[in-house]
Amino acid sequence: MTAAISIKCVSKSYGSNQAVKNLDLDIEQGQFFGLLGENGAGKSTLISMIAGLTSADAGSISILGKDVVEDYRETRRSLGVVPQELIDEPFFSIRELLKIQAGYFGLGKEQDAWIDELLDVLALSDKAHKKMGSLSGGMKRRVLIAMALVHDPDVIILDEPTAGVDVTLRRSMWAFIRSLHAKGKTIVLTTHYLEEAEELCDRIAIIKKGQLVALENKVDLMANHGEKKLEQIFLDLTEQEQEQSE
Ligand SMILES: Nc1ncnc2c1ncn2[C@@H]1O[C@H](COP(=O)(O)OP(=O)(O)O)[C@@H](O)[C@H]1O
Ligand SMILES: [Mg+2]
Numbered sequence: 060m061t062a063a064i065s066i067k068c069v070s071k072s073y074g075s076n077q078a079v080k081n082l083d084l085d086i087e088q089g090q091f092f093g094l095l096g097e098n099g100a101g102k103s104t105l106i107s108m109i110a111g112l113t114s115a116d117a118g119s120i121s122i123l124g125k126d127v128v129e130d131y132r133e134t135r136r137s138l139g140v141v142p143q144e145l146i147d148e149p150f151f152s153i154r155e156l157l158k159i160q161a162g163y164f165g166l167g168k169e170q171d172a173w174i175d176e177l178l179d180v181l182a183l184s185d186k187a188h189k190k191m192g193s194l195s196g197g198m199k200r201r202v203l204i205a206m207a208l209v210h211d212p213d214v215i216i217l218d219e220p221t222a223g224v225d226v227t228l229r230r231s232m233w234a235f236i237r238s239l240h241a242k243g244k245t246i247v248l249t250t251h252y253l254e255e256a257e258e259l260c261d262r263i264a265i266i267k268k269g270q271l272v273a274l275e276n277k278v279d280l281m282a283n284h285g286e287k288k289l290e291q292i293f294l295d296l297t298e299q300e301q302e303q304s305e
């Protein structure tokens with residue numbers, strides 16, 4: 060089967076800072092994939108290259124077999140990205156934002172029922188007429204999720220969607236993301252909550268300084284490291300690499 064996301068020998072530097080180093084990674088269709096790493100490891104840089112928002116210095120990335128540069132429109136259609144950074148949009152209501160976002164993909168009224176469903180499942184229905192600025196951080200985060208999903212993409216990347224989100228909302232987000240996965244969507248999740256990755260993901264990559272230090276199915280990763288908690292395995296692997304590079 061064609062990989063959902065195929066990353067081949069991808070590198071990216073900002074000045075002398077190499078954020079992603081010659082990275083190879085395939086994420087299969089239908090996987091619930093955890094992309095883990097400390098702050099600055101290169102996760103968001105990688106995601107922005109997958110989304111075609113930042114160009115790679117070297118290598119190539121394809122989504123469902125299509126190159127993210129050559130077939131930008133098609134790959135954007137297959138992909139929904141929930142960005143790490145919150146945005147403030149002063150002019151439009153939440154519902155207008157969602158309709159504008161659908162418009163980018165050439166979608167109009169036929170998407171209204173889905174927009175209503177997203178607003179409902181993300182508990183935003185009563186905020187639909189409000190603007191971003193009046194919403195709490197947790198609500199803004201949910202609006203970003205709705206915006207990423209408005210065109211019902213098959214491959215969904217969530218960059219720290221639960222950062223700073225209270226435990227009740229986090230649980231409801233887990234249930235929602237799980238329901239997307241159950242519908243057959245490919246999910247890529249970055250998170251600093253290792254128990255979240257342990258709970259949700261079936262395959263896990265750990266990156267450190269732009270390079271993979273682990274890539275395994277979660278059950279194998281856990282078994283191969285003496286059945287420890289994922290958090291301990293993460294610390295062992297990221298520290299171990301540091302010692303080797305010193
Ligand atoms: N737009 C940018 N300009 C300059 N440096 C950047 C930019 N984005 C990221 N970096 C740097 O690239 C590295 C990887 O960052 P990032 O991809 O945001 O990591 P992560 O998402 O894993 O925390 C860091 O050293 C960061 O400072
Ligand atoms: Mg990041």
